Amino acid sequence: MRRDIFQAIADPTRRAILALLAIHAMTPNALAEHFNTSRQAVSKHIQILAECEAVTQKQNGREIYYHVNAHKMKEVDKWLDTFRKIWEDRFDQLDDVLKDL
């Protein structure tokens, strides 16, 4: 199954996980404590985030810590740039229309 960064942010729980990880790296157990859902549900979300490459894992002793992959998250901004470009072009054309109205 194809995974991309937009699947990562499409779910509210995953957005919450990303928001938590943006503050600092966390273990799956520490993350799960922030949610009312089961640990299993949280680990499923983490797994999807990892498949989307939104998070990366690092071994520290016996613990695995998850980090936000800032590089990958920039794809969202890239999309927004495209969105911005479409609207900017549109508005520049609207400026011309307004001159003649």
Added chain:
Amino acid sequence: MTNKTEILKDLTNRKLNVTRAFSAPVEKVWRAWTEAEQLDKWWAPRPWKTITKTMDFTPGGFWLYCMAGPNGEKAWCRVDFHTIEAVKSFTATATFCDENGNVDKSFPAMHWDNRFQSAATGAEVVISISFDNDADLEKIVQMGFEQGFSMGLSNLDELLTEQA
């Protein structure tokens, strides 16, 4: 001098807010947004063209148009108007459809809340774009990529033709 387009993303609430000032009175800006003849001149990013089939700018009415690409591609769209407060605001839902206006439900709907006001420079428009659910945002984002990408390529084509 061109006016800056500001975009605020609010992914948690599945919303995007677009703000832009125009050097024209608010009445003119309103006309450009609500009359088919004017919309056809600017709505589609070049080299795409907007071609209106029908326009009924009343609450419950809709605008049916197609975006025509430089290679003969056509994308039909409809915008259903809900509330209209003349020269101030209107709300609408934008969808993809066929040439008869039958909505294609496999594409997500985009809701607009467009507000127009007088500003120091002339007028300011604030567009609040929202989406129904999380799956929609994902799809819209993907569509934006593809659309933006193909439009970018078309623009490049145009540029290259001009330089040749």
